[in-house]
Amino acid sequence: GRQDLSFSQLKIYYEESGHTLGKAFAKNLELLTEDGAFNYADYLLADKNNTSIKVAKYSGKTRTDLIESNEYGHECLVKATKQVIDKIAVENRTNTKITAKERQQANLWNPIALREAIINAFVHNDYTNEITPKFEIFADRIEITSAGGLPEGLSKQEFFEGFSVPRNKELMRIFKDLELVEQLGSGIPRILEHYGKESFGFSDNFLRMTFAAKETTVEEGGQIGGVMGGQKGGAIGGVIGGVIDTTEALTKRQKEVLKLIATNPSITYNEIAEALGINESAVGKHITAIKNKGFLTRQGDTRGYWQINLDKN
Structure with a gap:
């Protein structure tokens, strides 16, 4: 039952951040109800639970054509949060333009605001009806929706000013301990440094943040160059995302793995596994398949990096 919960994932996150969780950890974190039974916050933080968090991707500007749906959850909420952050970071791929002089790239959304918005959705979501935050990527925007309107008694003005x-409370405290949240109330003002108040939609039961994708117009000789591409085995960048998508020789999952490698050529199996919510042996199988198809070469040993070969089609 619900009272028989284990927290090994949460313990690992605490150890990684230099905190230790002793036997009394549930009590320390105010996770027990008056009678010593676990409460709902624990349930969300336990290794296994029924929460399901979806990241959906649509080909156009409406919800008619769903091209990808990833489900996270059924695990410690901290882990699910990190997986969603990683997944959306991959989707925040760069628009790339190759000019006579160099390759230039820019993110679709501001990465700082995006991360804050994702964390905010998880921490402030109203889980009482088992409704979870949802993340939807469209051709022209991303929408992040959490359950629950403005907290009672809080005006929009106060919300924007960062009154928290x-x-x-327990989730907020844990996210703060694990440095996912820097300080109370810093998230919304930080988002407002990059996006206007009109990005926030309030209703009685939901809060939705909508960030438009940036149309990039980079001047020739712009400052964002493809330096890294040169260092890491040719033009590894946003162009690749598009080319990978159109490659028929790879499965959908293999394309995801390859895109992750494109954004970070020295990525580890573990990081790929975390981002995609699969285990490392599955990652190994996908990489072997991609290598066998000729799309990937390993340069160097454990400290090396991946080189992507896209002239195979």
Whole structure:
């Protein structure tokens, strides 16, 4: 039952951040109800639970054509949060333009605001009806929707100024301990440094943040160059994302693995596994398949990096 919960994932995150969780950890984190039974926050933080968090991707500007749906959850909420952050970071791929002089790239959305918005959705979501935050990527924008309107008694003005009425105090405390949240109330003002107040939509039961994808117009000789591409085995960058998508020789999952490698040629199996929510042996199988198809070469040993070969089609 619900009272028989284990927290090994959470313990690992605490150890990684230099905190230790002793036997009394549930009590330390105010996770027990009055009678010593676990409460709902624990359930969300346990190694196994029924929460399901979806990241959906649509080909156009509406919800008619779903091209990809990833599900996270059924695990410690911290882990699910990190997986969603990693997945959306991959989707925040770069628009790339090759000019006579160099390759230039820019993100679709501001990475700082995007991360804050994802974390905010997880921490402030109203989980009482088992509704979870949802993340939807469209051709022209990303929408992040969390359950629960403005906390009671908080005006929009106060919300924008960063007054925090945490809906989930225990979650907030844990996210702060693990440095996912820097300080109370810093998230919304930080988002507003990059996006206007009109990006926030409020209703009685939901809060939705909508960030338009940036149309990039980079001047020739712009400052964002393809230096890294040169260092890491040719033009590894946003162009690749498009080319990978159109490659028929690879499965959908193999394309995802290859895109992750494109954004970070020295990525580890573990990081790929975390981002895609699969285990490392599955990652190994995908990489072997991609290598066998000729799309990937390993340069150097453990400290090396991946080189992507896209002239195979």
